[in-house]
Every structure is written in C-alpha cells, then in structure tokens.
Amino acid sequence: MNRVPSLSHHLVQMTSSRHAKKCAFLAPIQSCVTPRASIGIYEKDRRSGYKSNVKKTNKEIMKEGLGLMRGEFWKLKEEWKHNLNFDKFYPVQHGDYERLWKFDNKETIDNFTVTCDSNHHEGKSQAEFFVNEQKKGVFRGFLNTDVAKDGRVKRAGYANIKSQPNMKSFFRKHPYDWTDYTHLIFRCRGDGRPYQLILHMDRYFDVSWNDTYQYALFTRGGPYWQTAKIPFSKFFLASKGRIQDKQTPIDLDQILSLGITLGDRVKGPFQLEIDYIALLFDDHHSQQFAYEMYECNPSSLY
Amino acid sequence: MASLQLRRCLLCFSRPASPFSRAVHTSPRLLHLMDARDPNQEKKEKKLIVHHAKQYFDEMAQKARDKKTFIAAVSKYLDHENVYRRGHVEFVYASLEKMKEFNVHRDLETYKKILDLFPKEKLKPQSSWQAELMHYPKQQQCAIDLLEHMEENGVIPDDDMGYALINIFSQRSHVFRRYQRMMYWLPKFKHQNPYPVPRDLPNDNVELAKLALARMAVDLENEISVFQTDDLESAADKTFIVSAQSQTQRDLITSLPKGQSVTVEGGFITYLRYKSFIYFVLKAEKTKKAKDFENITGKRKDNASTFWNYFEDEQPSELAIRPSVHEQEDGTVLAMCITGTSSKDSLASWLKYLEVENPNLSNTPVVFLLKSPTEGKQNYAEEEDEEEEEVKRLEEARKTISDG
Numbered sequence: 001m002n003r004v005p006s007l008s009h010h011l012v013q014m015t016s017s018r019h020a021k022k023c024a025f026l027a028p029i030q031s032c033v034t035p036r037a038s039i040g041i042y043e044k045d046r047r048s049g050y051k052s053n054v055k056k057t058n059k060e061i062m063k064e065g066l067g068l069m070r071g072e073f074w075k076l077k078e079e080w081k082h083n084l085n086f087d088k089f090y091p092v093q094h095g096d097y098e099r100l101w102k103f104d105n106k107e108t109i110d111n112f113t114v115t116c117d118s119n120h121h122e123g124k125s126q127a128e129f130f131v132n133e134q135k136k137g138v139f140r141g142f143l144n145t146d147v148a149k150d151g152r153v154k155r156a157g158y159a160n161i162k163s164q165p166n167m168k169s170f171f172r173k174h175p176y177d178w179t180d181y182t183h184l185i186f187r188c189r190g191d192g193r194p195y196q197l198i199l200h201m202d203r204y205f206d207v208s209w210n211d212t213y214q215y216a217l218f219t220r221g222g223p224y225w226q227t228a229k230i231p232f233s234k235f236f237l238a239s240k241g242r243i244q245d246k247q248t249p250i251d252l253d254q255i256l257s258l259g260i261t262l263g264d265r266v267k268g269p270f271q272l273e274i275d276y277i278a279l280l281f282d283d284h285h286s287q288q289f290a291y292e293m294y295e296c297n298p299s300s301l302y
Numbered sequence: 303m304a305s306l307q308l309r310r311c312l313l314c315f316s317r318p319a320s321p322f323s324r325a326v327h328t329s330p331r332l333l334h335l336m337d338a339r340d341p342n343q344e345k346k347e348k349k350l351i352v353h354h355a356k357q358y359f360d361e362m363a364q365k366a367r368d369k370k371t372f373i374a375a376v377s378k379y380l381d382h383e384n385v386y387r388r389g390h391v392e393f394v395y396a397s398l399e400k401m402k403e404f405n406v407h408r409d410l411e412t413y414k415k416i417l418d419l420f421p422k423e424k425l426k427p428q429s430s431w432q433a434e435l436m437h438y439p440k441q442q443q444c445a446i447d448l449l450e451h452m453e454e455n456g457v458i459p460d461d462d463m464g465y466a467l468i469n470i471f472s473q474r475s476h477v478f479r480r481y482q483r484m485m486y487w488l489p490k491f492k493h494q495n496p497y498p499v500p501r502d503l504p505n506d507n508v509e510l511a512k513l514a515l516a517r518m519a520v521d522l523e524n525e526i527s528v529f530q531t532d533d534l535e536s537a538a539d540k541t542f543i544v545s546a547q548s549q550t551q552r553d554l555i556t557s558l559p560k561g562q563s564v565t566v567e568g569g570f571i572t573y574l575r576y577k578s579f580i581y582f583v584l585k586a587e588k589t590k591k592a593k594d595f596e597n598i599t600g601k602r603k604d605n606a607s608t609f610w611n612y613f614e615d616e617q618p619s620e621l622a623i624r625p626s627v628h629e630q631e632d633g634t635v636l637a638m639c640i641t642g643t644s645s646k647d648s649l650a651s652w653l654k655y656l657e658v659e660n661p662n663l664s665n666t667p668v669v670f671l672l673k674s675p676t677e678g679k680q681n682y683a684e685e686e687d688e689e690e691e692e693v694k695r696l697e698e699a700r701k702t703i704s705d706g
Contacts, residue, residue, distance in 0.1 A: 134631065134632050191570075191571055191573055192497070192514075192518075192574065216494060218496055220520075221517060221518050221572035222519070222520075223518070223583045223630065223635050223638065224518070243483070243487055265454060266573065268571070269571060269675070271571070
C-alpha cells in the first residue's frame with residue numbers, strides 16, 4: 001500500500017468540506033465510502049468505523065459531563081499552579097530516566113484499555129490486564145487465530161493493551177514530549193513470544209490519523225525477569241498495520257499513547273508480566289534512525 | 303485440410319489464422335457451436351482440475367501428506383494445463399490453503415513451484431498506464447496474496463523468485479513492488495530477536511525441550527541434562543526429563559537453611575516460535591542476601607525515579623553483596639525442567655535425579671504447587687463454545703427468515 005502524498009490529499013479534503021453543504025452533488029461521495037475496507041484517500045472518522053457499542057441518550061451524556069466538571073476544574077487549577085511556579089529547566093543528563101508507568105496499583109492499570117478481535121466480532125481471542133499479588137501488571141489471555149466465517153474477515157488473532165491518550169483538563173489532548181530521551185525501558189517477564197510495541201502519533205491530516213511507530217518487544221520466556229532497552233531510532237512508521245514505504249524518524253513530541261500488541265499468529269494462551277515502563281537518556285546512542293533514508297529510484301511514482 | 307482453412311465462421315465471418323491454431327471462439331454467442339461440435343463439452347469442463355482443486359489435493363494425498371506429494375500434485379496440474387493454464391488463479395489459492403496440511407508452508411521451494419503456475423510474458427504490461435492501473439488485477443492480487451502467505455509463515459523470498467516475478471509480471475508490476483518491500487524489510491527483522499530460535503525446529507521432543515530450557519536459562523554456566531525414567535524403578539511414568547541447573551544454583555541449594563522447604567511450581571508455558579512447552583521450576587524463598595540488597599538499592603531507586611531529585615548524591619550509605627541472577631524478587635530459582643508427560647510423578651522422578659548432584663535436597667521438604675498452565679484462561683474455552691452456539695442460533699434464525 002502506498003502512502004498518498006499529504007499535499008494532494010489536503011486539497012481533496014478542503015474541497016469536500018468547503019463545498020459539501022453548497023454542492024449537493026458532492027455529498028454522495030462521502031457516503032459511498034465504506035468505513036472499514038476503504039483503501040482510498042478519504043477517512044470518515046478517526047476510528048475507521050470501529051465504534052463503541054455503548055449508546056447513550058443526550059440526557060445521560062449531559063449528566064455524565066456535568067459530573068466530570070468538578071474534577072476537570074481541579075485539574076485546571078493544578079495546571080495553572082504548575083505554570084505559575086516557573087519550574088527551572090535542567091538538561092537531562094546521561095543515564096537519567098523517568099518512569100512512565102509502574103504497574104503496582106489498579107489506577108495505572110485502569111489507565112490502559114484492553115482490546116482484542118472479539119470486541120468487534122472479528123475473532124475469538126480473549127485478554128485481560130490486572131495487578132497480581134506480587135504487584136506486577138499481568139497481560140494475559142488466549143490468542144485465537146480461528147477466522148470467523150462471515151466472508152469479510154481474512155485473518156484473526158490479536159490482543160492489545162493501550163494507554164489512554166494524555167489529556168490536559170477538559171479533555172484537551174496533550175501529546176507526550178519524549179524528545180529528551182533516547183530509549184524505552186521495559187522490565188517484563190514474558191512467555192517467549194514476540195510482542196509489538198506501538199506508539200500512536202497525534203497527527204492532524206486524515207491520511208496520517210492511523211500513523212503509528214512500531215517495534216517488537218522480544219521476550220525470553222521462563223522465570224527470570226528481563227529488562228528490554230529499546231532505542232526510539234529503531235521504531236518504524238506503519239499505518240493500519242502496514243509498514244510504509246516512505247519512512248521518517250519518529251517525532252518524539254507527538255506521541256499520543258503507547259500500546260502493546262500480541263499478534264504472532266500462534267494459537268494459544270499468552271502471558272506478559274510488566275513491572276514498569278520507563279524512558280532513558282543514553283548519551284552514547286547517536287543513531288537517529290535505523291533505516292535507510294535515501295531514495296533508490298527518485299523518478300519512480302511510488 | 304485446405305477446405306478447413308477456408309471455412310469461415312458463420313456468425314462473425316472470421317477465419318482461424320492457421321488450421322493448426324488452437325484458438326477457439328469463446329464468446330457466449332458462439333458457445334452453442336462448440337457444443338454442437340462436442341456434445342461432451344459440459345462433462346469435460348467439469349473434469350477440469352480447477353472445479354475441484356481442494357478435493358484434487360486430497361485425492362493426490364491418499365498415500366502421504368508431504369512435500370513430495372504436494373509438488374507432484376502441482377506438477378500434474380502444470381502438465382495437464384500446460385497450454386491454457388485454465389483456472390491457475392483458483393488453483394494457486396486452493397494450493398495456498400492446502401499448504402499447511404502438507405507441512406510445506408515454511409518451504410521456499412514449494413512457493414517457487416506454485417509461482418511457476420503463472421504464464422510467463424503474457425501478463426506483462428505494455429505501457430506505463432497499464433502498469434500503474436494494475437494490469438491483470440486478479441492474477442497480480444493472487445501473486446500478492448502468495449507473497450503475503452509467505453510473509454505470514456516467515457519465508458523470505460530469494461533472488462530467483464524476483465527474476466521469476468519479472469518474467470511473469472515485469473519489474474513495474476504491483477507484485478514486484480511488494481517483493482521489493484519484502485526484500486528490504488524481512489532480512490532486517492530476521493535477526494532482531496536477542497533470544498534467537500532456530501528457523502526450523504527439530505522434530506525430537508527431547509531436543510526441543512533442550513532448546514526451550516537453554517533459551518530460558520539466564521546463567522551462562524547453565525548445564526542441561528537429560529534423564530530417562532526407564533532407569534528409575536519407582537517411576538510410574540516412563541518418559542524423559544530435561545533438567546537445567548547451573549553450579550550457582552547447586553551452591554544455593556547447599557546453602558539452604560536447615561528446615562526450609564522448597565517448592566516445585568508450574569506448569570508455566572513458554573514458546574519457541576509456534577511450539578509451546580510446559581515447564582516447572584524448583585524454587586525457594588528469597589534469600590537474606592537478596593533481601594538486604596533490595597533494601598539498600600530499593601531506597602536508591604525511589605530517589606532516582608522522581609525526576610527532580612537526580613542531583614542528590616547517590617552514594618549508598620551501606621554495602622551489600624550483589625545476589626546472583628537466580629535470586630529473583632519472587633523467590634530463588636533453583637532448577638528448571640520440562641518432562642514428557644508434565645505429571646506429578648515425573649516431577650518426583652526429576653527430584654530424585656537432582657538429589658544425585660544436590661545431596662542437601664534429600665534433607666529438604668518439597669512442596670508441590672502445581673496448577674494447570676491455562677489457569678484463569680479455561681473459561682475462555684467455555685466462552686468460545688457459547689459463542690459458537692450463538693453463531694449457530696443466528697444462522698438458524700437467518701435460515702428461517704430466508705425460508706419464510
């Protein structure tokens with residue numbers, strides 16, 4: 001799949017949104033695109049048609065929203081307190097690290113969403129994420145590769161945990177800024193399967209809504225804990241699960257959320273214990289991007 | 303023969319280019335003429351391999367389901383359809399579906415053989431417009447699906463396959479672009495795993511267990527020994543035991559305090575590619591050394607984890623000996639094993655073998671903490687059944703609606 005150049009796409013979007021109300025003949029273009037299977041340029045919504053099954057009435061939404069106000073005002077107050085504090089900036093030094101999540105309490109675990117193919121009736125995998133007695137996060141379940149016979153799904157079998165996007169008060173998106181760091185650190189104990197780390201990007205245009213940076217988290221298996229140190233330079237660009245031809249190094253100030261996926265096409269139970277996820281600055285790591293950036297055939301169309 | 307050459311078609315007034323030409327009219331208007339020539343045409347059509355490709359593989363595999371039979375089946379189709387290649391797309395899809403049954407889904411040579419089914423030169427685009435607009439889309443999509451099937455099964459194509467693709471679809475085709483992507487990315491990821499597993503796993507269970515234990519063991523001094531319980535009289539299960547233990551772990555057993563019990567925990571699951579194993583661990587409580595070390599380093603950790611305190615001097619006020627890798631947070635790992643049956647009896651035999659090199663173990667009480675490796679996951683199987691029942695119910699409902 002080729003990535004469509006963003007400029008040309010931009011033009012398409014501008015014309016459709018500006019004139020959609022005036023020109024009736026442009027309206028049907030939007031409706032004829034099927035949300036899930038489209039490979040075209042146009043994206044209808046950010047979730048590509050995967051909608052939550054929970055339906056609420058307007059009254060319920062109002063009630064819920066008003067209930068959230070108090071907490072959000074508190075958050076706003078804290079933010080302003082922090083802003084007015086004028087914290088000094090210290091440069092990050094070699095070896096400094098910052099813990100993003102330590103999975104020893106339920107609140108951190110609740111910050112993560114568990115999804116698998118059975119949530120959308122596209123498979124039969126099951127997964128859960130909880131804290132065990134040793135105060136470690138456990139992501140476990142059963143990966144089922146059986147394809148449902150509905151004639152639409154081609155292959156099945158994935159389980160995923162994903163952190164909530166970082167939000168400021170009143171649900172304003174506030175992407176993480178990890179530009180000071182070079183590595184991701186995982187302290188985990190797996191079952192020998194390769195897991196996939198996914199960094200979701202916060203990008204504006206709809207061609208890039210599904211942009212993610214991915215790399216594998218290989219596990220050893222067995223009773224010993226392992227610490228995986230993964231450089232950000234090794235993360236490659238993918239969209240809708242496909243590696244893209246035109247790669248760019250990751251923008252570390254645009255990261256919306258982090259996810260861990262299992263989808264190694266092996267049917268069976270899985271278990272990944274995670275102690276913490278951290279960021280590290282390693283001064284000796286000079287690599288910007290692990291993949292070649294030259295164009296081998298600049299005149300070609302793709 | 304001359305009269306045949308001169309005879310023109312009654313409807314379209316065209317004449318075959320040569321009397322030996324195999325070209326026939328296939329326009330639906332003219333099909334009745336063909337029927338008139340050959341009354342058994344319909345029967346012959348049905349005999350084509352394409353219409354029963356999946357059964358065709360089953361028929362071919364009456365003796366054995368292996369690579370040899372699979373290649374023979376594909377070659378037979380190729381001999382049969384050498385000129386027209388009727389239904390080769392359908393046949394490729396059918397053969398991809400059957401590959402796993404014949405255990406050739408990880409074999410590059412077989413994929414090349416399947417790719418050979420596409421006609422050469424015929425599907426090449428003649429202009430750049432044709433190339434961009436996916437010339438012969440069905441055939442190209444089929445070849446792309448073949449490449450994707452390879453990728454899913456961890457097979458990386460080679461140069462020969464690239465030349466074959468150029469011969470069939472040309473260098474400008476979408477199939478070749480996919481091949482180029484695969485040739486760029488797949489070799490990059492091939493050796494990324496820091497805990498490597500051989501590409502082709504051995505068939506012998508003992509060898510597999512050895513590999514699995516060697517991968518899990520962190521200690522470089524780890525030794526793997528294989529026991530056969532046939533030698534033990536007390537063993538009811540006659541099976542194999544593969545055990546992993548290092549000298550450090552033996553020393554840890556020797557230094558166990560008197561009266562302290564050890565536990566056999568398991569079964570846990572570990573994977574080597576597509577194969578899963580159940581392993582058991584001989585464990586003891588956390589040692590004093592590990593606790594002391596944790597107390598000291600734990601304090602330091604808390605300081606370093608908060609971002610603004612990193613200017614604090616991190617020199618510890620106390621000293622402690624670093625514990626070995628086996629002294630984990632949730633206990634000390636004394637040995638690991640994989641047995642042929644994963645039964646309690648085989649584990650008892652394992653302990654007997656361990657006592658030979660660890661005499662202290664015979665004075666130590668052992669507690670078995672065994673559970674099913676899928677504990678907490680069993681309900682998934684039940685849920686699955688429920689789902690299946692629901693699907694059946696839905697299907698029945700649909701049927702009644704369509705009938706009514």
